[in-house]
Amino acid sequence: MATIGDVAREAGVSRSTASYALSGKRPISDEVRRRVLAAAEALAYTPNAGARALATSQTKVLGLLAQFHEDEFAPAMMQYLLGVTDTARDLGYDTLLVTEADGARALRRITDSRMVDGVVLMNIAQDDQRLPILRAAPQPGALVGLPGDCSGLDVFDLDFEEAGRVMVEHLHRLGHRELILISQPEHVVERGGAYVWRLRDAALERARQLGVTLHAVYGESRQPAVGRLLNELLDTYPSATGLMINNEAATAALPSVAHERGLRVPEDLSVIGRYSAEFAATFSLPYSFIESAPDRLGSMAVRQLVRRVESPAARDEPFVVRFISPELISRGSTAPPGAPHPNAR
Amino acid sequence: MATIGDVAREAGVSRSTASYALSGKRPISDEVRRRVLAAAEALAYTPNAGARALATSQTKVLGLLAQFHEDEFAPAMMQYLLGVTDTARDLGYDTLLVTEADGARALRRITDSRMVDGVVLMNIAQDDQRLPILRAAPQPGALVGLPGDCSGLDVFDLDFEEAGRVMVEHLHRLGHRELILISQPEHVVERGGAYVWRLRDAALERARQLGVTLHAVYGESRQPAVGRLLNELLDTYPSATGLMINNEAATAALPSVAHERGLRVPEDLSVIGRYSAEFAATFSLPYSFIESAPDRLGSMAVRQLVRRVESPAARDEPFVVRFISPELISRGSTAPPGAPHPNAR
DNA sequence: CGTCATCGTCGAACCGGTTCAACAGCAGGA
DNA sequence: TCCTGCTGTTGAACCGGTTCGACGATGACG
Numbered sequence: 001m002a003t004i005g006d007v008a009r010e011a012g013v014s015r016s017t018a019s020y021a022l023s024g025k026r027p028i029s030d031e032v033r034r035r036v037l038a039a040a041e042a043l044a045y046t047p048n049a050g051a052r053a054l055a056t057s058q059t060k061v062l063g064l065l066a067q068f069h070e071d072e073f074a075p076a077m078m079q080y081l082l083g084v085t086d087t088a089r090d091l092g093y094d095t096l097l098v099t100e101a102d103g104a105r106a107l108r109r110i111t112d113s114r115m116v117d118g119v120v121l122m123n124i125a126q127d128d129q130r131l132p133i134l135r136a137a138p139q140p141g142a143l144v145g146l147p148g149d150c151s152g153l154d155v156f157d158l159d160f161e162e163a164g165r166v167m168v169e170h171l172h173r174l175g176h177r178e179l180i181l182i183s184q185p186e187h188v189v190e191r192g193g194a195y196v197w198r199l200r201d202a203a204l205e206r207a208r209q210l211g212v213t214l215h216a217v218y219g220e221s222r223q224p225a226v227g228r229l230l231n232e233l234l235d236t237y238p239s240a241t242g243l244m245i246n247n248e249a250a251t252a253a254l255p256s257v258a259h260e261r262g263l264r265v266p267e268d269l270s271v272i273g274r275y276s277a278e279f280a281a282t283f284s285l286p287y288s289f290i291e292s293a294p295d296r297l298g299s300m301a302v303r304q305l306v307r308r309v310e311s312p313a314a315r316d317e318p319f320v321v322r323f324i325s326p327e328l329i330s331r332g333s334t335a336p337p338g339a340p341h342p343n344a345r
Numbered sequence: 346m347a348t349i350g351d352v353a354r355e356a357g358v359s360r361s362t363a364s365y366a367l368s369g370k371r372p373i374s375d376e377v378r379r380r381v382l383a384a385a386e387a388l389a390y391t392p393n394a395g396a397r398a399l400a401t402s403q404t405k406v407l408g409l410l411a412q413f414h415e416d417e418f419a420p421a422m423m424q425y426l427l428g429v430t431d432t433a434r435d436l437g438y439d440t441l442l443v444t445e446a447d448g449a450r451a452l453r454r455i456t457d458s459r460m461v462d463g464v465v466l467m468n469i470a471q472d473d474q475r476l477p478i479l480r481a482a483p484q485p486g487a488l489v490g491l492p493g494d495c496s497g498l499d500v501f502d503l504d505f506e507e508a509g510r511v512m513v514e515h516l517h518r519l520g521h522r523e524l525i526l527i528s529q530p531e532h533v534v535e536r537g538g539a540y541v542w543r544l545r546d547a548a549l550e551r552a553r554q555l556g557v558t559l560h561a562v563y564g565e566s567r568q569p570a571v572g573r574l575l576n577e578l579l580d581t582y583p584s585a586t587g588l589m590i591n592n593e594a595a596t597a598a599l600p601s602v603a604h605e606r607g608l609r610v611p612e613d614l615s616v617i618g619r620y621s622a623e624f625a626a627t628f629s630l631p632y633s634f635i636e637s638a639p640d641r642l643g644s645m646a647v648r649q650l651v652r653r654v655e656s657p658a659a660r661d662e663p664f665v666v667r668f669i670s671p672e673l674i675s676r677g678s679t680a681p682p683g684a685p686h687p688n689a690r
Numbered sequence: 691c692g693t694c695a696t697c698g699t700c701g702a703a704c705c706g707g708t709t710c711a712a713c714a715g716c717a718g719g720a
Numbered sequence: 721t722c723c724t725g726c727t728g729t730t731g732a733a734c735c736g737g738t739t740c741g742a743c744g745a746t747g748a749c750g
Binding site: 003004005015016019020023025026047048050051052053054055056 | 735736737738739740
Binding site for chain 2: 001044046047048049050051052053054059061064068073074075077078079081082085086089094095096097098099100108109110112113114115138222223224226227249252253255256259260278281282283284
């Protein structure tokens, strides 16, 4: 494999000149530059990443810490991953994907050893063990998800509280007065998945203000438990006319349960979910939903991270906590309670 | 950040001694070793990955090239990823996830720059552009998926041909004489997804031998196209009694289509899929299926890769092409055609 | 014609590890 | 007592880049 020394020799110049010719960091005569570039081309020269990292203290690699808990819904994670890796590549970075169960140890390993220039954390818990480590690390970090304490880090998340309110308000406006909210499974909450109760509590509060009855329950993340749960709920609250779902697995399971019960949406039941457009397309979910924009969130986190990595000035800027406003995408799965089918004449 | 020089000074020894004490590659007195380890501990010393890579020509990172084409089914990819990252970590390696559209360029980048010690390629095409690059690379490579030319690389894949035969034989044995096979979408085939026609051709061949009529069609990977297709097929071949599905999206869409049509499985239609147990659990697929074992395949590829990376002897061993035998997991979705419901009295 | 910038190039040092050859100290054998 | 061999430690070189300070050549200027 050709080194910069080989290129220099081939071009008849010193190593430093070759380096400057390739990087353009000092003026080099056209003649010499041409010779160096030609030599590099001829020898198929590619800089050694380790050597460059050593010399520049920059690896051009970002760390991505993601956990695929058994009880979270794996398919929904994919979009976050892609948002991060694609944006990183656009900005000239590769992505080190770390799925280790012990996230704190993994984080320490990749930051202490200087394998990465920055880190994106996913699956943020309310009291996330990884945060103190990330704050103390020499590299900047960005979170996709809102922890209890955001200090010292850039945070990006969907505005789950607003999402909860939007769902309730939308259904209330249509005339619904008794609603069900299915959240993620209880252990997601126990592990500190704050977005679950952020949406739920805001929804409950708004429902109270509007005088709407809201039954908030934990869901399941797997079949067949989630299908069973849906049936139970519909049996338990037969007078509820609206269903809000903050749980991808439950959403994916709903169409067949509805069919089974002969339940028509939106005539018998109005439904609003919270997931991504990509997810909707994959599973053909015919429901109106709050776009959770995983790719946008991943992309935003990476952009901010790279800004901090590359600009010394940006390092000292105040940290941001940025919420994406929930956008309600209408798919016609909501209607006034007891209304005739919208397609009927 | 502490360097090995700091550790050496703190312990009152030379840098080389510190290095040997930490690596154990030369005998070091207990006394000195203790001092070095204590110093390393006290200073929270972690070796700089770039420097180590430069000195040893080993990065302890594996590359994972995966493509998430719009028309392949993203959720099914997840298990492959996890199989690779988890096994790599167990063996002491981190994983660089590269999802770049131009796989050949990405591969060249990470191998030429020596960012990785080895590479796992996924989404293998019959005439995969990345293979010549990988063969020429100084690092070993392993494939998850079977290309047209396997030379110079270790290959791991499900035995799709046997899978096709097993499906046909199983249904034939139950008495079925007219079957439908839904494959992946046509563009997956056009892009060189050989597993599609490997399964299909073997199934057709066996069906011919057994005197079974087999309607083999391309599927879709997205809703609502895939739901529409299922309906069309069932309309077109009303006398078919068995359905074989080599297409995750179609499988996931089947339950609601069946419900809609009032089609009972297995009384009216026997169904066999090809997917992973994890996938089945996530979507509650009540069908018997050929286990595609993505995590096992990813894991096997990584193990072989690491063997070649770490042992000079293993480098020269002949390359392997290893097929996982298809295992038919019964979920009771097949029965003799026209048979009564197994739970009926 | 001498002086001074400016431009282009070079040598050397550095990043932080690993590893080789050499060597000091000590015990054992002649 | 001297030589040999072993153990434990060290200095120096090396991996392959980047970057700083210096220096020779060239042209502008007084």
